[in-house]
Amino acid sequence: MASGLSWAKGSPLRAIVHLSDLHFGRLDRATLPALIAAVDVAKPDVVVVSGDLTQRARRKEFEDARKFLDDLPSPQIVVPGNHDVPLYNIVARTLRPLARYQRYISDDLEPFYADDEIAVLGINTARSLTFKNGRINRQQVVRSCARLAKCRAGVTRIIVTHHPFDVPDASDTRGLLGRAQMAMAAFAHHGVDLILSGHLHVSRTSESTARYKVSGHSLLVIQAGTATSTRHRGEVNSCNIVRIDRPRVSVECLTWNSERGSFAVSAIDGFMHTPDGWIRITSKSLVGGS
Numbered sequence: 090m091a092s093g094l095s096w097a098k099g100s101p102l103r104a105i106v107h108l109s110d111l112h113f114g115r116l117d118r119a120t121l122p123a124l125i126a127a128v129d130v131a132k133p134d135v136v137v138v139s140g141d142l143t144q145r146a147r148r149k150e151f152e153d154a155r156k157f158l159d160d161l162p163s164p165q166i167v168v169p170g171n172h173d174v175p176l177y178n179i180v181a182r183t184l185r186p187l188a189r190y191q192r193y194i195s196d197d198l199e200p201f202y203a204d205d206e207i208a209v210l211g212i213n214t215a216r217s218l219t220f221k222n223g224r225i226n227r228q229q230v231v232r233s234c235a236r237l238a239k240c241r242a243g244v245t246r247i248i249v250t251h252h253p254f255d256v257p258d259a260s261d262t263r264g265l266l267g268r269a270q271m272a273m274a275a276f277a278h279h280g281v282d283l284i285l286s287g288h289l290h291v292s293r294t295s296e297s298t299a300r301y302k303v304s305g306h307s308l309l310v311i312q313a314g315t316a317t318s319t320r321h322r323g324e325v326n327s328c329n330i331v332r333i334d335r336p337r338v339s340v341e342c343l344t345w346n347s348e349r350g351s352f353a354v355s356a357i358d359g360f361m362h363t364p365d366g367w368i369r370i371t372s373k374s375l376v377g378g379s
């Protein structure tokens with residue numbers, strides 16, 4: 090499999106597989122074995138799943154999602170999405186919106202992984218009062234920054250949310266995570282490097298400074314498409330491999346080829362850490378290649 094960075098034994102290189110929007114209940118089942126195989130080949134240090142594991146938060150959907158996660162390597166950082174909150178059961182939605190998520194997927198709504206090179210922290214942005222949009226609150230931001238502040242300098246700091254901090258249309262603010270501006274200011278101040286999200290079903294990486302006027306720091310907003318669902322938004326199923334070899338990061342987009350029955354790298358974006366934060370240095374499409 091093509092790689093944006095070379096892999097040497099003993100290297101500080103870290104690989105994160107970033108999956109999102111699985112939507113068990115609205116699934117293209119053919120993608121599952123191929124996705125598991127692609128993740129195995131990537132040999133990730135961490136698997137991230139940025140929400141919407143189910144379509145309607147039904148028990149069977151969560152059971153199937155749980156089995157799928159069990160077939161993937163660990164450690165895993167998983168956060169819920171808006172589809173993981175029951176839509177029609179008003180009592181469950183109001184009183185215990187994430188009960189099934191916590192029973193089948195994870196009790197921990199702020200999962201955390203850290204080693205000598207990376208720290209990865211999940212934040213729940215799904216809310217019972219909004220059907221689609223998500224929100225982050227000040228307490229979550231304060232807790233997250235305090236946790237990441239304990240990591241040594243030079244550790245690449247990564248936040249995982251379901252709802253996005255950026256959307257393709259620069260003038261669109263309705264699709265953004267609620268209170269994103271407040272969170273972004275704090276994350277930039279505390280040296281967060283990457284934010285991994287989903288929800289849009291669109292694969293995209295952008296620099297935060299394109300939307301947020303936060304002085305002195307640019308971080309990378311990395312969106313994964315839907316890995317397995319039939320809820321396409323003009324894109325085929327995809328996932329990302331984020332390779333970190335500070336001061337470089339590459340984001341490989343793996344897309345589903347239904348004829349071959351496999352996921353393969355279709356684009357690689359390269360980024361470099363500078364005194365002002367992260368900037369794009371390369372962008373390479375492999376579509377049409379072997």
Ligand SMILES: [Fe+2]
Nearest residue numbers: 110141172288
């Ligand atoms: Fe979704």
Ligand SMILES: [Fe+2]
Nearest residue numbers: 141170171288
């Ligand atoms: Fe969503």
